[in-house]
Amino acid sequence: MKKLLYSTCILILIAGSLAACSGAGTPVTQPPNATGAPATEAPGAQPATEAAPATGEQVTLTFWHTYNEDSPENKMLVDTVIPMFEAKFPSIKIEPRIEQWPNFMQDLITQISAGVAPDLIRSDIVWVPQLADMGALVALDSAMPDFNELKANMFPGPMSTNLWQGVYYGLPLDTNTKVWIYNPEMYATAGIQDPPASMSDLLSQCEAFKAAYPEDYYFAGVDVTAWSILPWIWSMGGEVLSPDLTTATGYFNGPKTVAAYEQYLQLFQAGCIAPKVLGDGQDTYSGMAGNVYASLDDGPWIYPIVDGQAKGKKLGAALFPAGEAGSIDVVGGEDILLFKQSKHPQEAMEFIRFMLSDEAQLKMAEVGVMPVLSSLAQSDAIKNHPTFPIFMEQLKTSKARPSLPQWGDIDTIMSDAGQKILREEMTAQEALDAAAAEIDAKLNP
């Protein structure tokens, strides 16, 4: 016992002295350098970044994205779009890197800590406020002289996902939203003439459906995270946070939000919604392909996926059923971000401009990536696109999720509340009251 004690003491001594030595070596105790508070500087006050424009020496930029190896998007990016850019700018080479979505933040944080963040990333929009808050990003609105022109050509929803504390840190790269996707055959067999135009149609359509297909489900939801449940909340006039994003109480547990969850629960209890929302069950894509699910709300990627599983299957699309506040779905998509630790910001900005050019956006549109440029919305390529038009229509009213570093936590709280409601462990009002209190605690620690 004494030996153990003695050994432990020595261990602690060794560890402690090492901690002090190695700790003192890191920048932890150094004062921040001059760029410590970019968020509060007015646009234009930040000096133009120092790095000289491409002088002919080879520059390599790293660009992280989440397209997987054998996807058409990746092939288009690597085989066509990037070579187009490199042909225009022979001294700049782009090195794309595939990152798995679950690991993205971990790898990013590790590299930022070591001072070697990638130059550019195609970022999920919910990461933007976290990265901005960390001080890791270059504020594009002050760094790019042509920022305002670029911004003017963007849809407002996607553009707003780049805003944090009054500063725009990035630009949208691609956007999407979800619409009501349905199986016209199953609808026809059940006697449903048109997709539901409003929420009040849902219950009656569901009943008709159940009469024709007792074993199957009218609607398939993936889960009850924000991405899935917000259309239901927003269309019914509910809300998660106050307009200034400081409080949830009165909003998340407000009467309209409660009504939205209660409506969802009612549909679930009536057997209209598949049990997959509880966590496990048949996935939505195979369900749609296999005529187990009749409708869901999803993005344009669903077409090739369902087609891959059930060749030639016809899917219908319509706007999300309108509640009293209209038909509001969620804005998704990715933004392109530039890191302060990048050694070649000027060249990186050229790449950003290129990715937001008509030609690049149209090329990516060929593989199902919706463009963010409102000028393209009127172009023939988009207007005649087989699947995009309805999404562009929905985008007019879709809302972006609040831009906050705590959004991940809030999403989890929302999902947990939804789960408790569906499992009938709490009533909607109780669950939302508790959740609103939790969210407030996160926002005002």
Next chain:
Amino acid sequence: MSRKRTEFIVQAAFTVLLLFGALVTLYPFLYMVGTSFKGATYIFKMPPELIPASPTLENFVEAWASSNFGSYFRNSLVVTAISTTMTILLGSMMAYAFARFNFFLKKPLYYLVIFFMMLPAMSLIVPQFILATQFKLVGKLSGVIVLYIAQNIPFATFLLRGFIEQLPREILEASEIDGASHWNVFWSIVLPMCKPALATAAIIASLGAWDEYVWANIVLNTAKVRTLPVAIANFQGVHVTNWGLVFAASLIAVAPIILFFIFLQKFVIKGIATGAVKG
């Protein structure tokens, strides 16, 4: 009952039991093999099938042919071979020191070494990456090799120390009396006696290197130096994944380790030279 009869019953009973256990154990694996022979498996058929109705080799072809799978394979081999060899060598040396001698700081050092088996590797990644960046090892195979050696030594030391401790003391002391140096005793007597343990440690250390994903993903950040686990993960998509492809690639990746195991486990059977004490 005759001895032969009893013997037969024992053999039969054990074999049957083992077979049953093996079947249960192999079942999920068979499921994986079956899936890898199914074409375009974004979904799973209902009702589920173990052996696909129309097996195809397309997943294996695509896995191997797609971008450099051969070089990922080679990188994994290099990394695993070097790190395993060094791990076993250094680990056995440390195990010998801890098992054979008593010395100042022996206990604290030993505790320090095995403490690292208990500290989650996840928590050290950021400091280790900062170090790797400072040493300019990022993007090089050596950046991964040195870390695997360091990470696997504690376990190897722990396992080998346990085995060496149980070796008959007389053998070790006899050779020292004969004037053999410690290194000779270690290399010519102790290590051969530890073959089963060494083989076991080698297999497990090589697993640690072959299957490691997180560190490999962040350090080996270009296709030139990428290893298999990262390559396989990259087949997974954001919305859907072709599981047949992922499993086929995983099977290709698991084959060398199985072969290595089959090769090594011969050493595990070979008994020690029990005659050594008498000689």
Next chain:
Amino acid sequence: MTIKHRITPYVFLLPGLVFLAIWLVYPMGHSLWISLHDWKINPDEISPFVGLGNYVDTFTDSQFWRALKNTSMFALVTTIGQLILGVLVALMLNRIARGKVFFRVAYFLPVVTSWVVVSLIFRFLFNSDPSGMVNYLLVHGIKVLHSPISWLNNAETAWAAIYSLGIWKGIGFAMVILLAALQTFPEECYAAAAIDGASEWQSLRYITLPLLLPTIILVMVMLTIGAFQVYIPIALITNGGPLHRTEVVLSYMYDLAFHDLHYGSATAVSFVLAAIVFVISQAQLRLKRLSYTESVEGGA
């Protein structure tokens, strides 16, 4: 003792220690330092010193305790399962005359396959939808269930799936190490016992098992240490859900670090976990010391 004799152990230790010092000890020191601060990921920002604040936060977080409880249960169940089955398999395998290689490979295959692949396979096997093999076998195959279970929608059934994965994956590991130990037992002891008229069962009970006990404990310690660090199965099968009820310490830590960006707190959690595992394994190893002296005194 000669000088050479006194420094020899250090010479043997040195190369390994160099690797450990650079790649493990120094980063651990750095990590410890981080755990004492409200650490900002951006190296340009100041991280305020909070002393033991992160540790206090950990101990007062109910989610941590739930994760710890889940992890401990997982460690207990899977370690016992792997040990018992591993010992049985090793003993039987050591005894049979034919098919040794086949069985060894068969039982070792789960160990050799990566955790990621294995977790994915089990997730598909336990799917609640009609494609899930386990439900199919239970309902239509051996017909012990009326209707399929939604395995992953409830914590208890989800744990069943995860426990089976944990046990399944490690039996081969225990088996291999125990087999290696069994090879080293001196033949003379068994020969002598046989001459004295001992039955096989008696040989097993009085020679094999006591000799095997130290290795069993060794394996138990390794399995326990590994089980406390379970992460991938949880991340890939349930992701801590539903409602965080299958959260384990490492998944809790991962979210804290890379989701909530409380990196200092997450590092503190890792040290707390390491300390807990250290204490448990030391307790287990004490058993080994007792068993070893017993077997040496009572053995051949």
